Amino acid sequence: MTLFLFLVIILFVACCNIGASSKTLLDEQYNSTVSDSIVHQVDNDFECVDMHKQPTLQHPLLKNHKIQLYPTFAKNIVRNRSYSKIVNECPTGKVPIYNRTRRHQIVNNSSSNLQIEDFQYYSQSSPGYHTVTLDTTQNMTFHGAYAFIGVYNLSLQENQYSASSIWVESGPPTQRNSIRVGAEVHPSLYGDSQLRITGYWTVDGQMNNGCYNYDCSGFVQVNQNKNYVLGASIYFQTGIGSSKKEFIAFRIHQDRSTGNWWLTIGLKPVFIIGYWPKQLFTHLSTGASLIRFGGQTYAPPNMDSPPMGSGRLPKEKLKNSGFMGSLQIIDSDYNQNDVKPKDMMPYSDTDTNCYDLWYHGDQGPFWHQAFLYGGPGGKCSI
Ligand SMILES: *[C@@H]1O[C@H](CO)[C@@H](O)[C@H](O)[C@H]1NC(C)=O
Ligand SMILES: *[C@@H]1O[C@H](CO)[C@@H](O)[C@H](O)[C@H]1NC(C)=O
Ligand SMILES: *[C@@H]1O[C@H](CO)[C@@H](O)[C@H](O)[C@H]1NC(C)=O
Ligand SMILES: *[C@@H]1O[C@H](CO)[C@@H](O)[C@H](O)[C@H]1NC(C)=O
Ligand SMILES: *[C@@H]1O[C@H](CO)[C@@H](O)[C@H](O)[C@H]1NC(C)=O
Ligand SMILES: *[C@@H]1O[C@H](CO)[C@@H](O)[C@H](O)[C@H]1NC(C)=O
Ligand SMILES: *[C@@H]1O[C@H](CO)[C@@H](O)[C@H](O)[C@H]1NC(C)=O
Secondary structure, three states: OOEEEEEEEEEEOOOOOOOOOOOOOOOOEEEEEEEEEEEEOOHHHEEEEEHHHOHHHHOHHHOOOOOOOOOHHHHHHHHOOOOOOOOOEOOOOEEEEEOHHHHHHHHHHOOOOHHHHHOOOOOOOOOOEEEEEEEEOOOOOEOEEEEEEEOOOOOOOOOOEEEEEEEEEEOOHHHOEEEEEEEEEOHHHHOOOOEEEEEEEEOOOOOOOEEEOOOOOOOEEOOOEOOOOOOOEEOOOOOOOOOEEEEEEEEEEEOOOOOOEEEEEOOOOOEEEEEEOHHHOOOHHHOEOEEEEEEEEEOOOOOOEOOEOOOOOHHHHHHHOEEEEEEEEEOOOOOEEEOOHHHEEEEEOOOOOOOEEEEEEEOOOOOOEEEEEEEOOEOOOO
């Protein structure tokens, strides 16, 4: 088991005046310390496969794909292995690949229907989906996004999911290219209710094409460690109301020289997981037109919606609510900058006692641009 770094923020709760019309939502003082989080992986979920023979390369668009071993923006991070413990590491040249046979058995055992759940355009047109996000409004090209995503256990029923994610998107609805990364509870995908690092992509607004993690060809794994994979479960120690706030930093970043969309996780050190090749995409290959930060839930139409974020509403403040911080975008010149309040707009497709989002700009030297989001779900109106 390898240690996975993330920050623990110790909050000193000064007050909890919920009704206060304070500019800051995260107005408690805090001290930060670095702590370790562990990403657990059951060994037999993964097998080590020659990096150049990973199943993803069977995708017709990746026939002649030359694997990019490390992103051009972070050569040193990948090459410096001295910090990473050689535990759960595949031999040189091999990468961990999910055992699909086992996965399919779990999924076949559940009564879920991934086909219906996945391949529909979300929120606006499909019952059962709810999305509450902070979206960019500028007419410009983005090459990535970054955020701290707060981590909480959630209790879900089979066939529901609850995702806390960053989206990069481009293209009109029927040709929507989208990559979503973050922390997700998704029983029908994983066979359990643990919070797991999850990636999803589609090139046609989820109509026919798109999938999670390694379920179809697409994501190229370069990290050799079995803990730094899509689907890894996230270990954390605190919960709602705790004076410590735990989160994981996610970054999705288009490589300037190859156009591949890289996923990195963590603060110090940063772990490079792998990438979605440029060749998979039509619109996203040249950059994204929209960045979204926030939550999305799904429940079958006859079932209540599951909790989002921490399961508590933003009016309960950072002490209890789900949160995202250090929101950044990577702009058309490949510079990473804090988002600007004037360029961001909250989006919600339901009522505020189901899920809500509170964004009031900068929240001080640690959180920077941050918001609270989520809620208990239940009978949410469209
Ligand atoms: C935060 O840590 C610093 C240095 O350890 C300490 O001086 C300060 O009192 C702490 N702040 C609070 C609010 O405890
Ligand atoms: C590798 O990482 C370790 C630990 O963070 C650091 O002390 C060392 O200087 C790094 N080496 C290089 C070549 O960057
Ligand atoms: C994959 O999982 C199946 C079902 O659990 C198991 O029988 C098989 O041995 C696994 N394959 C490898 C290479 O571990
Ligand atoms: C799972 O179900 C599908 C469709 O019913 C079937 O094609 C596949 O062989 C099953 N997989 C396993 C591992 O049982
Ligand atoms: C699927 O269900 C069968 C029968 O209930 C059980 O024997 C098997 O262990 C289950 N497989 C998995 C991967 O959960
Ligand atoms: C966005 O910018 C492009 C290039 O500057 C321009 O051609 C286009 O009309 C703009 N679209 C909108 C909706 O403003
Ligand atoms: C979150 O859930 C996992 C799995 O059920 C459990 O092992 C872990 O202790 C829980 N964490 C917290 C902080 O409650």
